[in-house]
Amino acid sequence: MVNDLTFTLVWGLFGWYGAGVVLPLGCRADSRRQNLLAHGCAAFGGMVGIVLGVVGLLASEPWAARSPSTIPLLTFAIRLDPLAAFFVLTISLAGLAASIYAIGYVRHFDGRASIPLLGSLFNGFLCSMTLVILADNGFFFLIVWELMSLLSYFLVVTEHEQAEVRYAGLFYLIMTHVGTAFIIVAFLIFFQGVGSFSFDTFRHPEQPLPEGMKTIAFLTALIGFGTKAGIVPLHVWLPYAHPAAPSHVSALMSGVMIKTAIYGLVRVYFDFLGGQFPWWWGFVVLLVGAVSALLGVMYALMEHDLKSLLAYHSVENIGIILLGIGAGMIFQSFGLKEFAALGLLAGLYHTINHAMFKALLFLGAGSLLYATHTRNMEEYGGLLRRMPWTGLFFLIGAASISALPPTNGFVSEWLVFQSLFLSFQIPDLLMKLMLPIAGAMLALTGVLALACFAKAFGIAFLALPRSSHARHAEEVPMPMRLGMGLLASVCLLLGLLPMVVVPLLDRVVGPFAQISIADQVVALDGWALAPVDVQFASISPPILAAMLIVGALLGLCLAVAFGGHLVKRYGKTWGCGINLSPRTEYTATGFVQPIKQVFSTIYRPTVKLETEFLEESRYFAKRRRFEFHIEPVFQKYLYDPVVMFFSTTADRLRVIQAGSLHLYLAYIFVTLIVLLLFAV
């Protein structure tokens, strides 16, 4: 019964996405219809995907299907186990919201880009991401992985007439292929052990891999998937590529595409390698996570392009997810199964949460772009009054990403904290000390994220408009609000109902940690979450939310009781006697100035201040020009040398490409001779 249902759902899913790929290109209609058709198909695909995900999570047995191909080693095998189902659910939820949003948003590209092509690629992208998750054969996985990368590249360069977009696309293309190369190496290591690309044989090899090979597989998988996920120092492409793409696509890229890498990591470490690894693997993952989280948020603070800022926050959140997974791996290698399950669960919980709020925030940024035609935060301001819905949804997203209680970000970040704090059970002294330090880094990350979103929301939505764009902004159309509203409510639900989410996640984690912790974690009749033991720690998001409302009402009652119903009076903001204008407002640059100064060791800022004085007196400035840059450390010291090396090598190799037809014929001739000699 369930198998038939799953079968129907899978075909339904691919049917809708397939229709979404073909129909917009095939049918001759006006762009409005094509838009509706493409994104309608994607939305239906998303809905089917959500059902499929839930069914897969609840199913007792994994579901698998395969169809052989004529190419050796390649079988089109798909498999839906709880881990895959969880990621399908995440992708589909974000996909549904982005599709609905796109119906409104894509109008904005009318005349600038081909809408049917955009819609078709969008469907293909969603489909390829789902296939990456479902693939059950290494060869097949690599093909759909490559397809996903290429389709997302095409989407990134939608506005290819702009040079910066082309640069971003190229950068992304190169980085993602470097990553793919490493993944291929990792898979080849598994392949040479078993002689087949089937994931099943990866999982149960006849002879276990030698330790050295395992370690190489670990590292190459970390680098390969890490490039896609955007771990530091492989993160440099994110802040270029994500802002360049259309916003509904950035939402998917930043929200869910980078999560396929998390899926890959969990699949390789916990499934293929069966959770058997030395503790230092976990420590490496933890370290990478902590550094990515901290540097991600720090660079985000200095960004004033809203979409780049969000892209850097993806680096941060991938870091937080890896902190959870890394802690889980460390516990796993010390045989502390309960805690291993908790760490992994915390990481996966943050995965879906981040997918939801990051997609929401990117859609919000898209709405701002739609309404004001700029991504520069310094030109926003006062938008909450003009775009109340967008503002509210963005605020919910900002609260979630800043982990404010009782949102979803808070619950998962809290779980990560708990798994780091349980480190006192580990027998190794170094780990005992390192996990709390990672916790302190997470605390710094969390509060810097809070500062960053206070800046983002405060500068964009509050106070006076800072430009004429902002002054004339209007609320975005209904489908866009609907898409954002959907994600905002999912964010709130994931925060308020962790007791529903945790048992589902437990089904994902259970097989890997070989233990079920749902009964322990969901404590006190489902009212509280307690990582393993109520006496150690617990939270109850619904109670916290209820008490916050009660507290606010109490404040209101006190105000009424003491003061009665006094009517507010309106007046101007005190500006020391001067009329306020947007020029006197605090800017985003000014807001982060103290942070820049305090962490100057990391930012290495260069500040340039030029002053032109009046001719009459040197005490009056006529014009001041202020410029500051932070040093792109990774690009300067890591990437530039590599790029330099390749470009100089390429230059040298140009000698052989002289442009002479005779020379090329000579090359072919020499090659032929050499081959013939070999053949003999």
Next chain:
Amino acid sequence: MVKVLVLIVMQTVILLGVAPFIVGLIRKVKARLQCRRGASVFQPYADLVKLFRKQPVVSTTTSWIFTATPYILFASTLLAGLLVPVFVSTIPLSFAGNIIALVYLLGLGTFFLMLAGLDAGSAFGGMGSSREAIVASLTEPAMILSIFAIALTAGSTNLSTIVHKTALLEGIVSDPSPHLMAFAALVIVALAETGRVPVDNPATHLELTMIHEAMILEYSGRYLALVEWAAGLKLLVFLTLIANVSAPWGIATSLEPAALGIGLAAYLAKVSGLAVLIGILESMFAKLRLFRVPELLGVAFILALLGVIFFYVLRG
């Protein structure tokens, strides 16, 4: 159920009732140390009532965030207070959030206060928010780590359990060094988080120095009353935390009336003592330059780190 409600209401009343007193007491101590007579310790109550009765003036540039913030701030701070055992060690709401949830609840208030500071559109508010951002971000790691050091000694991050175990001297590793360091770190953190000297000066309205006051500069009437009350409450929450986590002696470990009475008296004595200590500290030190604050909070961080290291290493 009734008992639970009664306990929650009692704790709410005590927290709300004592908070202005603490503020008044610190002011009084400072006045005395400056050879002034100073206002009565009950002056803050009168101030609150007066503010509630004033008609509020709201800036025309602001949005609903500005008027909602006082309520959110008040609610989140009060809720944070309800997670800390005050005069009874086992409190009904402690299951709703442990010590990390408390930190994040205070973060919720800070976030909205920072937004409100930006909302008015004046440079003062923005400056206050910006400075609050850096102070908060430097405080948090030290706070989390010192909390962890304390949690280690009690083997729990649940505040009720920590206080209960410490009060009964149960399961406490009796090595004093980690406890001492975490305590010292927590005091510095409390000074920074609640905007006291040497990090911020609550008595000033000079644009060069103010942080908290700059953010709330546009508030008036009932909004200001709620914000001020919440600020007092936040201070009280920190004092309660320090008093009851590091020295929970006297706290009621059962619900007997006599024990409750002793617990209440001990609580008042402890927080008053800490308030006097803060008054003295504030009179002893000058406010630090903003860019010297990282050094102070660096010390707090290291103290907390040493607390953790000592716990593991000295009896390891």
Next chain:
Amino acid sequence: MPLITPLIGSQLVDLGSALLLLTCFGIVAQRRLSACVDLFAVQSVFLALTATLVAFLTGIHHIYIAAALTVIIKAIVIPRILKRVIERLNVTRELVMNVNVPSGLLICGGLVMLAFFITQPIIPLGFLLTRDSLAIALAIMLIGFFTMIARKKAVTQVIGFLVMENGLFLGASAAAYGMPLIVELGVFFDVLVGAIIIGIYTHRLHDAFDSVDTSKLTILKE
């Protein structure tokens, strides 16, 4: 039943050593030179108290003498000399450092962890009740050394040197209940003479370069 059981005794010794370490961090964080000197004096008092405790617990009397000497020389005489130097030269604070204060603190935190890891295999081998202090003693020495590198003024470098010496003394009493008395007397004399010499050297430095910044010494090579 003795007044102090070995367990409580060793905890008190730990506490004393912990306080010693704390003052080290105070010195790292403090910019005012006179406050640094005061912190050093306080540290020496803590050292003397810890040593007295060890003497009391073990009944080894010559440690009392060493403790008394510590108070006299390191808590009174040397701080006085240093304060005189500071007053005469009119340098009150250190504004520029080779390593800024928060980074310095973090590095010192790392040094403490390093010290603990290095001594971890040795500590369980010891049987003395002061054995845990060995790690702290090593940490103090490392921090003292670091202070000498991180700071530029000659006075703070002297303090760094003296802190190292304190760490050494603590280490000696932790590892072996102190050195023979004659060695300790010699060390005290050396330290005193060293402090005086460095005081005079600082004066000369000031006369020659009009600064007590030791990085100015690089000029000498030309």
